Amino acid sequence: MTPMDNVVRFGPSPEVVKQAIHWTLRLRNNRANLRLYAQCEHWRKAHGDHELAWQRVQALQQELNSQLATIPGVHRALENSAQGLSRRQALKTLSGVLVVGSAAWLSRDVSGWQRWTADLATATGERRSVQLPDGTRVQLNTDSAVDLDFNVQQRMITLLRGEILVTCGAASSAPLLVQTRHGLFEGIDGRFAVRQASDCTRLSVVSGNVAIHSPHQVNGLSTQVHAGESYLVRQTGALLAPPLEMDIGAWADGLIVTRDMRLADFLAEVGRYRHGYLGCSADIADLRLSGVFRLEDTDKLLAILPQTLPVRLRYRSRWWVSLERSA
Structure with missing residues (x-):
């Protein structure tokens, strides 16, 4: 048996x-x-991964359609151009529209294509909790994606984007590793x-200890991080x-708790x-707030702010909200 025979795979393969896209x-x-x-x-019934890939593609297509519909002319242009094109041409056209429409608020969601191939992923506003075969619990925050590689030699979580909260135990022959583009934990x-x-x-x-392994650490030594500490890790x-x-x-409990x-x-x-887009005018940017806010409905969350701060909400559209100083 090779090490790859012991890999625990999650989610459909890129192929x-x-x-599903085709x-x-x-x-x-x-x-x-x-x-x-x-x-x-x-085809969908032939394998569980087929149905899972199909559902992911349909969900992301609906999400993209709703966003593109808010940009005048883009959605109709996409529909018209798709007629008569080959599958490869249509896919190229769809990708091109996403790049053309990559305003600041939309460009973040272009990376949503990554959710199709990640082992575990969440959409914008979604949170997910998964217990892995070894008992490790991984919780994914909004717009996050990870790949998993668990075998007899290692337990590797690669954070592709976003944020995760990991709860792990010590009882294992292989170390639990989290890899990002900036370091290994x-x-x-x-x-x-x-x-x-x-x-x-x-x-x-939050609790326990985590070692930061970086190729740039002096003498190859790792940095030990203890409960209550935070580190910013760069490639340097x-x-x-x-x-x-x-x-x-x-x-992870659906809250933002501020101080x-x-x-x-x-x-x-x-x-x-x-x-x-969600932002505020420069003259109120430094106002301070403390409290417990629920994430389940961000519109309701925002509606609370004028009750505690001298601000008012301005909705230009469902997708463009700004806060200004109240009169």
Whole structure:
């Protein structure tokens, strides 16, 4: 038995996802072909991964359609251009529209294509908790994706994007590792959060200990991070981070718990859980707020702010919300 025989795989393979995309495009261009629908149904029932890939593609297509519909002319252009194109051409056109429409609020969701092939993933505003075969619990925050590689030699979680909260035990012959583009983290019987941004990864330890392994550490030594500590890890090294103005991991319970947090920073955090633009004018950016806020409905969350701060909400559309100082 090879090591790969022991790998625990989660989710459909990239090839299966491509097949689901091709079926979607074929049906889209042949809506009256009942035989083709029957063939697609047969393919979906042939394997559990086929149905899972199909559902993921349909969900993401609906999400993209709802977003593109808010951009004048883009959705209609996509529909018109798809007629008569081959599957490869249609897929290329769809990708091109996403790039053309990559305004700041939409570009974040272009990476949603990554959710098709990740072992575990969440959409914007979604949270997910999964217990792995070894007993490790991984909780994914909004718009996050991970790949898993568990075998007799190692237990590896690769954070592709977003944030995870990991709860692990010490009873295992193989170390539990979390890999990001900035470093490698080894969990040692505890609970810790890993959040990957474009320029760095933030490690926050709730309990237990975590070792940061970096090729740039002096003499190849690792940095030991203890409960209550946070580090910012870049490819050049790891530095102790200042305390956060919100509770680590409260999002796993559907909450944001703040302590004297800047309004601009708070809105940036809430914006991770909704589509579109969310911001405030510069003259109120430094207002402070503390409290417990529920993430299940961000519109209701925002409606609370004028009750405690001298601000008012301005909705230009469902996807564009700004806060201004109240008169």
